[in-house]
Amino acid sequence: MLNFLLIASLLTQGVTDSFIDLTQVSQNREVKNSLTRLSPMAIRLRMQSLPDWTTDGERLFYTRTFTDFVEAIDFVNTLVEPAEQLGHHPDITISYNRVSVELTTHDAQGITALDFQLATKISQL
Numbered sequence: 001m002l003n004f005l006l007i008a009s010l011l012t013q014g015v016t017d018s019f020i021d022l023t024q025v026s027q028n029r030e031v032k033n034s035l036t037r038l039s040p041m042a043i044r045l046r047m048q049s050l051p052d053w054t055t056d057g058e059r060l061f062y063t064r065t066f067t068d069f070v071e072a073i074d075f076v077n078t079l080v081e082p083a084e085q086l087g088h089h090p091d092i093t094i095s096y097n098r099v100s101v102e103l104t105t106h107d108a109q110g111i112t113a114l115d116f117q118l119a120t121k122i123s124q125l
């Protein structure tokens, strides 16, 4: 009886471990997918959900104009939270009351799902 319980617990542990591994694998795959360059077709399709953004195929572009420099800087400060949350950071140009945001995934040398995730969040700010 004791042997049976011992074998049963080892088998259960083995099964549990493999489930944990599978979870890890799918999470790793999710992270990897978010860092995989998107095809031109995928980018074109996704751009339909970002009407206030444009793209040259390598970067996503967004510009917003404010009343003055102070408002422009206030907006730039609101970019910090979504960027830090995603671990993904925009290139930002400030020209008096105009803020230009560019997104690309430097690690993938192109546009990935992460760029679209952050662009969507920025459009909602």
Ligand SMILES: C[C@H](O)[C@H](O)[C@H]1CNC2=NC(N)=NC(=O)C2=N1
Binding pocket: 087, 088, 089, 090, 103, 104, 105, 106, 107, 108
């Ligand atoms: C280690 C760190 O997560 C990486 O360097 C992140 C940081 N923020 C980033 N931001 C952008 N836009 N592209 C990246 O490849 C990138 N990589």
